[in-house]
Amino acid sequence: MKILIYFLLSLCLMSEVAFAVKAKTTTKEAPKKNTPFDVYELKGEQDGSTLLVIGGIHGDEPGGFFAPALLMDLYKVKKGKVIVIPNLNPDSILAFRRGIYKDMNRKFASIKRNDPDFDNVQAIKKIITSEEIDFIINLHDGHGFYREKWENSIFNPKAWGQTYVIDQKTLDNVPFGDLDSIAKQIESKLNQSLHYDFHTFGVRNTETRIKDEEQQNSLTFFAITHLKPALAIETSKNITELPLKTFYQISSIEALMEILGIEFERKFELNLENVAKKINDFGTLVINDNITLELSDIRNIINFTPLLAQKNHFEFTHPLGRTKRTKEGYEVYIGHKRITLLRPDIFPMQCDVKALEIELDGKASQAKFGETLDFQQNFLVKKLDGVRINVIGYSKKGIVSEHDILINKANIDGRYSLDKAKSIFRVEAYQGRNFCGMVNLRATK
Numbered sequence: 001m002k003i004l005i006y007f008l009l010s011l012c013l014m015s016e017v018a019f020a021v022k023a024k025t026t027t028k029e030a031p032k033k034n035t036p037f038d039v040y041e042l043k044g045e046q047d048g049s050t051l052l053v054i055g056g057i058h059g060d061e062p063g064g065f066f067a068p069a070l071l072m073d074l075y076k077v078k079k080g081k082v083i084v085i086p087n088l089n090p091d092s093i094l095a096f097r098r099g100i101y102k103d104m105n106r107k108f109a110s111i112k113r114n115d116p117d118f119d120n121v122q123a124i125k126k127i128i129t130s131e132e133i134d135f136i137i138n139l140h141d142g143h144g145f146y147r148e149k150w151e152n153s154i155f156n157p158k159a160w161g162q163t164y165v166i167d168q169k170t171l172d173n174v175p176f177g178d179l180d181s182i183a184k185q186i187e188s189k190l191n192q193s194l195h196y197d198f199h200t201f202g203v204r205n206t207e208t209r210i211k212d213e214e215q216q217n218s219l220t221f222f223a224i225t226h227l228k229p230a231l232a233i234e235t236s237k238n239i240t241e242l243p244l245k246t247f248y249q250i251s252s253i254e255a256l257m258e259i260l261g262i263e264f265e266r267k268f269e270l271n272l273e274n275v276a277k278k279i280n281d282f283g284t285l286v287i288n289d290n291i292t293l294e295l296s297d298i299r300n301i302i303n304f305t306p307l308l309a310q311k312n313h314f315e316f317t318h319p320l321g322r323t324k325r326t327k328e329g330y331e332v333y334i335g336h337k338r339i340t341l342l343r344p345d346i347f348p349m350q351c352d353v354k355a356l357e358i359e360l361d362g363k364a365s366q367a368k369f370g371e372t373l374d375f376q377q378n379f380l381v382k383k384l385d386g387v388r389i390n391v392i393g394y395s396k397k398g399i400v401s402e403h404d405i406l407i408n409k410a411n412i413d414g415r416y417s418l419d420k421a422k423s424i425f426r427v428e429a430y431q432g433r434n435f436c437g438m439v440n441l442r443a444t445k
């Protein structure tokens, strides 16, 4: 079961109110604030340990945020609980930078109230220290490949890549406090299923309390000083294939769940090929409840996207989906990947029509706005009083509304499809000045 918890909402509302009051007396710009992160729960029917998985603290480490996104989408927990945060630092993920408000992982010992990361850091601290949490992992991609002895600038003891990082060997008298032994169990399991021998994982103990002052500002050190066992999983930035990094991350999380006694089922077979497929599945974007875009094969630019002048509502199925307003329109992102640009065509949407009747290859169907329907040869949109139909990529001289016309797929210009494969076409309905909605028709073979 997935539950999206809007626990940050009250915090945000409070600060907005505070700002509104302040705005009367000052002309200063609104203080910068990171976007709130999302929290999902995978809860088993049987009670057991609770694991907190944190991804995306560093925005340029995609192994660290695609792994939790896949985890929450493709796993069912049967015993115990997994709390998944795929995007702790949303604005940095969008910018594909380590930290656009500086390094968030150096803000856990102290942070100023006006720091843009303040709300997110406070909120994650609250979750980390909550009673139910038994173990915490913080996911990264680090430089190089860790080796106990110096080999060269890439393979050496200072590298972070392919490591399980612990701050100290044990956390005494705490369940699962034997960090060194847990990390070594994961390490030995992972090292049996490497895709290349040189991807060997190691355990790196930073001995934070006595040796590493900088690391004392980190999330994991905050956790262990609050008696919560924690470790960081680092795949390597030098592994450029995102599916492979994500595969290693997910395999490590599975190994840890087994140690913690968390029982789970997967909705797929865990191998590199399937992980690659899932990473390239961007899901759908529903806009204003009247347009649905399938994102996996969408064109780089969608022209004349019917949108409201403001307050457009975007809903992604992918946990890393986001839009970014630019001069040209709305850029659509999955994680750090820019998927498409929606160039807006602005309309009011006061419309009382919710569906169209369409004959697909001669067979009548009801098509709600936002639905995708298949046809093989041709389609015909039935007349609705007062509604203008526009089939994008089709035109016939002198016709204002393209209803009651049998349209063959060969009559539509493929350049106007939504997808790169030139198979999905837009049927749009208008009432007066208002845009009512879009139905997608997919030509199949």
Ligand SMILES: [Zn+2]
Residues within 6 Å of the ligand: 058, 061, 139, 140, 141, 142
């Ligand atoms: Zn990192």
